[in-house]
Amino acid sequence: MxxxxxxxxxxxxxxxxxxxxxxxxxxxxxxxxxxxxxxxxxxxxxxxxxxxxxxxxxxxxxxxxxxxxxxxxxxxxxxxxxxxxxxxxxxxxxxxxxxxxxxxxxxxxxxxxxxxxxxxxxxxxxxxxxxxxxxxxxxxxxxxxxxxxxxxxLRGILVLCTIIATLLSLLGGRWLSNIIMRPISNMIKTIEEIEQSGVLKKVNTQNKTNDELQIMARTFNRMIDRIQSNMEKQKQFISDASHELKTPLTVIKSYANYLRRHGAENNQMAGEAIQAIHSEATRIQKMTDTFLELSTLEKENVLEMKEVNLIALCKNTLNELKYVYKREITCHSEDDSFIIRADELKIKQVVIILLDNAMKYSNERIEVFLEKNDQSVLICVKDYGIGIPENEMNQIFERFYRVDKARSRETGGTGLGLSIAKSIITQHNGEITINSKEGIGTEVKLLLPRGGRLNE
Ligand SMILES: Nc1ncnc2c1ncn2[C@@H]1O[C@H](COP(=O)(O)OP(=O)(O)OP(=O)(O)O)[C@@H](O)[C@H]1O
Ligand SMILES: [Mg+2]
CATH class of the missing domain: 3.30.450.20 (PAS domain)
Incomplete structure (x- = not known):
């Protein structure tokens, strides 16, 4: 029924x-x-x-x-x-x-x-x-x-009134239930259409009222929006990722072909081919690791929030990197400890991403500044390297985007670092901004709320 x-x-x-x-x-x-x-x-x-x-x-x-x-x-x-x-x-x-x-x-x-x-x-x-x-x-x-x-x-009047009231109630009930059911019927129709055609569609919501049914319809539409944007992101990611994998695979294939045809006839060429295959394979491996990291980052939206001493975290990370890269990195801060609520490992990952960029795209010293006020803390990573051209600034947070692809290949970048950093900082309700001048240097600023949320 x-x-x-x-x-x-x-x-x-x-x-x-x-x-x-x-x-x-x-x-x-x-x-x-x-x-x-x-x-x-x-x-x-x-x-x-x-x-x-x-x-x-x-x-x-x-x-x-x-x-x-x-x-x-x-x-x-x-x-x-x-x-x-x-x-x-x-x-x-x-x-x-x-x-x-x-x-x-x-x-x-x-x-x-x-x-x-x-x-x-x-x-x-x-x-x-x-x-x-x-x-x-x-x-x-x-x-x-x-x-x-x-x-x-009296009996006649009462019976007549009862019959009229019952009829009116049946008619009124039908009218009312039609009004109530209209958005639900619309939604059922839309869901059936989605099921049959496989194309995502939204429910019509002409009514601007705030009743539960309209809220349900609007929530349904928001869900459809989200699914649509996720599907688009996924498509984009797959096409970007396959495009990125194509170049190293072509290099590997052509060197492998050379080796198959000529073997170790020419020792120097064979060595070069093996070296190229190895480095491109390493690049693919690094890329796939980053893909995995990115997908888990998107899946696990849960942060492990705890009290983190940001100064200690930055100093430790700098020391580790200094040792690996053998570069001068200095840390400037007026205090010994900045305690904030954050996911320590993820914040560390962001700092590493920024320092890695600074190392790759500059040859001089790198400076890290830490400042705080009542509500938020600021981490600024500054380098004096090649900088980013002004017209490229809007795109650098996009996945796989690299300013100079040829040069990035030398440095081994995949163009995912900043997009991962942005996603982590957004999860923390913080902000990430970049100031850069080509040929002069780059300054990346991270603004993080001290209690885990800004404007609270
Ligand atoms: N400090 C910087 N100085 C100059 N250019 C930079 C700097 N940081 C980022 N960029 C530019 O922005 C691009 C995107 O940076 P991102 O960190 O996302 O990717 P990547 O460093 O190329 O690769 P990945 O970090 O994934 O290994 C870089 O390719 C580079 O051209
Ligand atoms: Mg990077």
Whole structure:
């Protein structure tokens, strides 16, 4: 069963239950108040009779007087304790025959159903004791003829109202559930289209409201955007990576061909070929390592945040690199310790990437500056090397982008270092900026929030 039909039926059934309860309440309250009113009228009548009734001077015209109090289809009696009727006046013989008189020494009211020409009819009887010292009681009975008609009318009205309300509820429920279900139906349609065509699509969200269904549709669209951008990134990465692998593979293949054809005929050429094959293979290996690193970086977005002393981290890294590269690297900072919350290994990786670039693209000294303020710390890696041309500055964070490909081959770069660095710094909610002048030098600045988040 469709969810709209389910909602519709459930709401209508629930409304029907409520209506039934209300109908019963209205019916019984109406009955009770009407009978109560009639009762009060009869009691009032009984009181009036007792006020004017003198049992000691009971005579023929006493009966006549009682007759004045008769209304349509009623009787008035005076009874003794053995239920003996001593006086009775009536204008409805059938009624007085059907209802047997009963002596009561206290005020009571009672309703009874008797059979009438057209079905059953209710009779109201009130009994009041007479305080004349003779143990007598007054009984007045009256057919509630109007009540049956009123009951019928009320029942008719209630049934009609219930039918109209049920119909309206069915129509309203259908309209409402259609409104609620429209975005869901749209989404189902879009998902089915995506499933059939394999092309990612977005759901229509004309409505600018902020209800849960619109939020769901917008979230779905954001998810589609993300999947689309990830798919594009993936495609781009695959085409970039295969393009990058093509050159070293061509070099390897041509040298391998040479060796296959000539063997070690020419020792010098053979040595050169082996050397080239080895260096290109090493380059491919390095490249594939970086690919793996990049993919894990994108998969594992979780940082292992802990307190890190940035000065100690930089100094240790510099010392390790100084030893490997045998270059002069100086570290400038006014303090001995800068504690920040960060993923130590990843920050170290960024520092290494920047120092590696500075080493590759400069021959003079390299300087590292560390500064801090209340909210953030700044690491600046400065070299006095070849610099980056101004028109290339926007692209250097792109994957595989290298300013001078020929020269980068010499230095063994893959063009992934800065893109990895940027991704790590963005994960830390930090910023990475580069200032560079061709022929003068380059300055890379890392701004990191001290608590792990900027602007907190
Ligand atoms: N300090 C620098 N001085 C001059 N040019 C630089 C400097 N740092 C980066 N570049 C330029 O930016 C390009 C991209 O740098 P990136 O670190 O991303 O790649 P790479 O150094 O070529 O390779 P990889 O770091 O992956 O081994 C480099 O090829 C280089 O041309
Ligand atoms: Mg690099």
């Amino acid at each position: 469709k969810i709209t039909t389910k909602i519709n039926l459930l709401t209508t059934a629930w409304m029907l239950c409520i209506l039934m309860l209300i109908n019963f309440a209205v019916y019984f309250l109406f009955m009770k108040t009407t009978v109560n009113m009639e009762e009060n009228v009869l009691f009032q009548k009984a009181e009036d009779i007792l006020k004017n009734y003198d049992t000691n001077q009971l005579s023929h015209d006493g009966k006549l007087k009682l007759r004045d109090y008769l209304t349509d289809h009623s009787y008035i009696r005076i009874l003794q304790p053995n239920n003996k009727v001593i006086y009775e006046v009536t204008n409805d013989q059938k009624l007085s025959k059907k209802i047997k008189g009963k002596y009561q020494n206290k005020k009571t009211a009672q309703t009874r159903l008797i059979s009438a020409e057209n079905g059953e009819e209710e009779v109201l009887i009130v009994r009041v004791p007479i305080n004349n010292g003779k143990n007598e009681s007054l009984e007045i009975g009256e057919r509630l003829t109007g009540l049956e008609t009123r009951k019928e009318i």
